[in-house]
Amino acid sequence: MIKSINDTITLNNGVKMPQHGFGVYLITDEEKGYQSINKALEVGYRAFDTAQFYENEALLGKILDESSVKRSELFITTKVANYNQGYDSTLSTVEQSLKDLRVDQLDLLLVHWPSKRRFFETWKAMEKLYSEKLVRAIGVSNYEIHHLEELAENSNIKPVINQVECHPYLTQAKIKDYVDKNDIAFEAWSPLGRGAVLKDPIIRIIAEHHNKSIAQIIIRWHLQKGNVVIPKSNTPSRIEENASVYDFELTEEEVKIIDALNKDQRTGDNPDDLWFQM
Secondary structure, rough: OOOOOOOOEEEEOOOOOEOEEEEOOOOOHHHHHHHHHHHHOOOOOOEEOOOOOOOOOOHHHHHHHHOOOOHHHHHHEEEEEEHHOHHHHHHHHHHHHHHHHHHOEOOOOEEEEOOOHHHHHHHHHHHHHHHHHHHHHEEEEEOOOHHHHHHHHOOOOOEEEEEEEEEEEEEOOOHHHHHHHOOOOEEEOOOOHHOOOOOHHHHHHHHHHOOOOHHHHHHHHHHOOOOEEEOOOOHHHHHHHHHHHOOOOOOOHHHHHOOOOOOOOOOOOOHHHHOOOO
């Protein structure tokens, strides 16, 4: 059972990854970036999730580089943007990501969304970057089961992780079961459902029982299910709150109650809608 924000999972290539990280989507203002990212470091976050599409790799790299936290203590994830997919483009833009993030090696590199036209080109480039030790691990984001199956048939390296939208209204049980059986880690983006779940009356009852916020209950739910979770916030008090989930534990019954709230309700795009466009 996870006991602290420093606890890790072991990916299928042996790399250890913090199970509880900090998402930096929409953090583009420098002043707010310093405030939120430094607060995240202060409360114990060491894993940071960004993407080329977020246009904040350089800001994150600068703040982390200027902090007192050693590079060896950090776990940095970025993602290849849809418009940068393809073999040569992936190689060149990841080189720029390394420069912007001020690192010699990424801890984790993901394909942001599956692209039908450039599906294997992008992954072959990822495999090359991995073989050259420019990245410690490679994975995917927003892949449905059929994407993972197709990739498995025509690749040399299995993805270490699949990052998908997941929260109590979109539990992704089928994908979770598939990746668990295939030794691929499961990571939740939008773990709080972009606020959609924060007024749920059933979770509120559980929160009141534990004297915790609804957000804390949901993050704890993710952790106890074995999900890697990356909540984001610009608000220092909420950043601290989201990290303070290690002094209580949900019962098995409470986890099942939250599981049962699933509505297959997305707050973001359906991967298959984008799959045929790219």
